[in-house]
Amino acid sequence: MIVKPKFYFTAYKNSFKVLVQNLESLSVEQIQSIERFVNARKGIFDFTTYTFIIQKKLEFEEFVNLIKNSSLSPILINNPLKQLDINRVSFGQYKGMSYSEIPNSYLEWLKGNYHGKDRNFIDLELKKRKL
Numbered sequence: 001m002i003v004k005p006k007f008y009f010t011a012y013k014n015s016f017k018v019l020v021q022n023l024e025s026l027s028v029e030q031i032q033s034i035e036r037f038v039n040a041r042k043g044i045f046d047f048t049t050y051t052f053i054i055q056k057k058l059e060f061e062e063f064v065n066l067i068k069n070s071s072l073s074p075i076l077i078n079n080p081l082k083q084l085d086i087n088r089v090s091f092g093q094y095k096g097m098s099y100s101e102i103p104n105s106y107l108e109w110l111k112g113n114y115h116g117k118d119r120n121f122i123d124l125e126l127k128k129r130k131l
Contacts, residue, residue: 005030005074009063014096015055016063019079023050037070044103053101087121099125107131
């Protein structure tokens with residue numbers, strides 16, 4: 001029996017995040033299809049959190065239409081529980097995204113290389129992720 005991916009969609013101001021709840025149950029081919037979908041939209045797939053983030057403002061209905069035009073056939077769930085995190089990156093390639101949306105690798109780079117005004121937000125996110 002083929003397991004369908006289960007996507008939990010959360011919209012943010014300038015991006016959206018999708019949690020793939022059952023990633024460990026999916027086949028290699030399904031995961032590769034999700035990766036291709038994300039890469040084609042210049043997004044980031046974070047395997048440690050089972051999420052992908054795409055820097056594009058999109059509402060749930062638009063995401064549903066985008067998925068219909070892809071080779072994916074997931075179960076789609078609109079996650080109305082938006083994070084209250086309003087601390088946004090104010091520089092670089094992830095400008096506009098919340099610190100909770102950026103990948104671990106970039107957060108770890110910031111840890112050793114950034115000493116600006118947002119340092120406390122970075123430290124909080126590092127602590128939250130136990131990095």
